[in-house]
Amino acid sequence: MPAENPTAPRPALLTVDDDPAVSRAVARDLRRRYGDRYRVLRAESGGEALAACRELKLRGEQVAVLLADQRMPGMSGIDFLEEAMDLFPVARRVLLTAYADTAAAIDAVNVVDLDHYLLKPWDPPEEKLYPVLDAQLDAWHAAAPPPVPGPKVVGHRWSARSSQVREFLARNQVPYRWYAVESAEGRRILEAAGVDGEHLPVVVTGEGDVLVAPDDATLAARVGLAVRPASDFYDLVVVGAGPAGLSAALYGASEGLRTALVERTATGGQAGQSARIENYLGFPDGVSGHSSPSGRGARRSGSARRSS
Numbered sequence: 001m002p003a004e005n006p007t008a009p010r011p012a013l014l015t016v017d018d019d020p021a022v023s024r025a026v027a028r029d030l031r032r033r034y035g036d037r038y039r040v041l042r043a044e045s046g047g048e049a050l051a052a053c054r055e056l057k058l059r060g061e062q063v064a065v066l067l068a069d070q071r072m073p074g075m076s077g078i079d080f081l082e083e084a085m086d087l088f089p090v091a092r093r094v095l096l097t098a099y100a101d102t103a104a105a106i107d108a109v110n111v112v113d114l115d116h117y118l119l120k121p122w123d124p125p126e127e128k129l130y131p132v133l134d135a136q137l138d139a140w141h142a143a144a145p146p147p148v149p150g151p152k153v154v155g156h157r158w159s160a161r162s163s164q165v166r167e168f169l170a171r172n173q174v175p176y177r178w179y180a181v182e183s184a185e186g187r188r189i190l191e192a193a194g195v196d197g198e199h200l201p202v203v204v205t206g207e208g209d210v211l212v213a214p215d216d217a218t219l220a221a222r223v224g225l226a227v228r229p230a231s232d233f234y235d236l237v238v239v240g241a242g243p244a245g246l247s248a249a250l251y252g253a254s255e256g257l258r259t260a261l262v263e264r265t266a267t268g269g270q271a272g273q274s275a276r277i278e279n280y281l282g283f284p285d286g287v288s289g290h291s292s293p294s295g296r297g298a299r300r301s302g303s304a305r306r307s308s
């Protein structure tokens with residue numbers, strides 16, 4: 001089944017086997033059939049595969065299938081699957097075993113809620129690998145949550161700073177997803193980020209970078225808002241992007257002045273926080289502060305703005 005959003009990253013099929021030849025062979029067979037719809041990732045140890053899972057989690061990407069060899073030094077396939085399911089609980093878990101491990105694999109069905117086990121060798125894949133994975137992918141699509149590509153904020157609902165960070169993102173038109181620290185997904189994100197949640201909020205950018213209790217300037221820079229002037233010289237610098245500053249900057253720029261508008265929080269000023277401005281010029285029926293010409297400002301262009 002193809003991914004529903006064509007711009008979203010393709011869900012991952014992650015395979016782990018400590019034998020590089022086997023790992024490459026599994027990945028090759030997976031790519032041949034699924035490579036156009038899924039990203040096929042391979043690792044050669046449980047630790048390496050877990051690191052990949054954490055990175056995918058932080059970037060808000062999806063893992064559809066985890067395909068693990070059972071016998072690996074350091075971390076067995078079952079141990080890997082058990083840890084990976086903490087990060088991706090709905091990913092389908094498949095163990096790749098040699099004949100001698102079949103009994104252990106069957107026991108593991110209960111331990112890690114294994115979805116299937118496959119016997120090595122899996123040739124021909126058309127008979128022994130693809131039918132199993134097709135069924136697993138159908139099941140995953142039926143249960144998979146949508147990907148979360150933008151910034152994620154994990155915080156405490158009663159924390160002042162968590163509220164400020166959410167408001168800062170919202171007022172700057174940066175779409176984000178909020179997770180209460182006590183929610184299951186909030187805990188999963190903190191676990192993937194490798195932080196204990198003592199300092200909140202934790203913001204994970206769309207690229208998967210982790211910011212612990214960031215200040216506004218750091219946050220602005222990391223979520224794509226402009227924080228530096230684009231030029232060394234301006235004819236006019238307006239400080240404050242409330243209605244007054246926006247108007248001044250607009251008229252300055254329309255007169256041909258190279259104009260910079262500097263704002264410490266978000267365009268719109270107080271008007272941007274108003275649910276309804278009753279007397280905005282040109283809007284006889286009123287307009288919400290958020291969508292007023294002031295509030296609309298230069299969306300997502302950030303704290304240092306320039307018009308020329």
Ligand SMILES: Cc1cc2nc3c(=O)[nH]c(=O)nc-3n(C[C@H](O)[C@H](O)[C@H](O)COP(=O)(O)OP(=O)(O)OC[C@H]3O[C@@H](n4cnc5c(N)ncnc54)[C@H](O)[C@@H]3O)c2cc1C
Pocket residue numbers: 239240241242243244245262263264265266267268269270271272273274275276277278279280
């Ligand atoms: C809830 C609410 C409802 C309102 N409803 C109405 C209404 O219906 N009709 C009406 O006419 N008015 C209304 N007002 C008032 C109106 O919003 C204000 O009069 C108007 O926003 C004032 O514009 P301003 O640009 O002078 O200042 P502000 O809107 O206060 O903007 C100043 C901007 O400068 C920024 N700033 C300050 N210092 C710095 C610095 N050092 N560096 C960078 N940036 C800085 C601030 O962050 C802010 O964005 C309402 C206000 C509020 C809060």
